[in-house]
Amino acid sequence: MSAVNPPGSPKTSLVPPPDAVAPVRHAEAPAPGTALGAHYDMCFGCGAGQPHGLHLEARAGEGVSVTAEFTVKPAHQGAPGLAHGGVLTSALDETLGSLNWLMHVIAVTGRLETDFLLPVPVDTVLHLDAQVTAVHGRKIYCSATGRTGGPDGPVAVRADAVFIEVKVEHFIDNGRSEEIQAAMDDPDQVRRARAFEVNP
Numbered sequence: 001m002s003a004v005n006p007p008g009s010p011k012t013s014l015v016p017p018p019d020a021v022a023p024v025r026h027a028e029a030p031a032p033g034t035a036l037g038a039h040y041d042m043c044f045g046c047g048a049g050q051p052h053g054l055h056l057e058a059r060a061g062e063g064v065s066v067t068a069e070f071t072v073k074p075a076h077q078g079a080p081g082l083a084h085g086g087v088l089t090s091a092l093d094e095t096l097g098s099l100n101w102l103m104h105v106i107a108v109t110g111r112l113e114t115d116f117l118l119p120v121p122v123d124t125v126l127h128l129d130a131q132v133t134a135v136h137g138r139k140i141y142c143s144a145t146g147r148t149g150g151p152d153g154p155v156a157v158r159a160d161a162v163f164i165e166v167k168v169e170h171f172i173d174n175g176r177s178e179e180i181q182a183a184m185d186d187p188d189q190v191r192r193a194r195a196f197e198v199n200p
């Protein structure tokens with residue numbers, strides 16, 4: 001049998017390489033406690049205009065960190081009365097994606113690994129916390145936890161991820177044309193997208 005973790009395999013990619021550097025909070029990052037708002041009104045994770053969404057609300061934290069709250073609704077069930085694991089992973093993914101605001105970088109999820117430690121019942125408020133741990137070129141290494149019963153409660157879910165920095169053209173070139181056109185016609189959306197990109 002070949003090596004369990006051959007170099008370059010996905011399994012090794014969540015560990016920052018030795019020459020990775022500490023993340024830098026952008027000088028114009030929102031102050032700790034500031035609500036970050038949605039990066040896109042129709043986003044499944046954070047968009048207020050998305051009726052099927054999670055409606056996650058993230059706030060800037062200290063350093064390169066964010067916090068968020070997610071209330072598990074009946075529509076999020078996997079087993080009777082319990083949250084679906086994929087939905088919980090989406091909440092972690094969205095919280096990690098919100099870290100973009102603090103670095104003024106646009107990045108998309110490359111790899112995300114979730115540990116499910118406790119079942120999460122419907123009506124639970126999941127207290128999410130995410131931080132960037134290291135940066136290597138375009139790769140942003142980050143981790144998140146979701147706690148129940150309050151911000152200091154037991155960890156129910158946690159995730160490690162690598163996000164990959166992209167340009168706004170990633171969305172323009174790959175998104176379905178009708179949504180891209182609508183986004184480009186919306187000055188507020190263009191402003192929000194560009195706000196990520198100012199990264200001197």
Ligand SMILES: CCCCC/C=C\C/C=C\C/C=C\C/C=C\CCCC(=O)SCCNC(=O)CCNC(=O)[C@H](O)C(C)(C)COP(=O)(O)OP(=O)(O)OC[C@H]1O[C@@H](n2cnc3c(N)ncnc32)[C@H](O)[C@@H]1OP(=O)(O)O
Pocket residue numbers: 013039040045093094097098100106107108109110111137138139162164166168171172180183184189190192193196
């Ligand atoms: C004006 C209209 C604007 C409209 C837009 C509106 C708003 C935009 C603003 C903000 C939105 C931003 C983010 C959204 C935030 C939250 C949502 C939650 C996050 C998500 O839900 S987001 C969706 C899921 N996500 C994807 O849809 C990605 C699909 N994917 C790809 O699009 C490509 O795959 C890509 C771009 C990832 C890479 O492609 P690429 O060609 O650019 O880069 P390349 O391959 O050269 O890799 C460069 C270096 O990254 C390493 N690397 C690559 N892939 C890796 C992996 N998977 N794991 C570990 N490392 C990886 C390589 O190993 C190399 O590393 P090294 O430099 O060391 O060699």
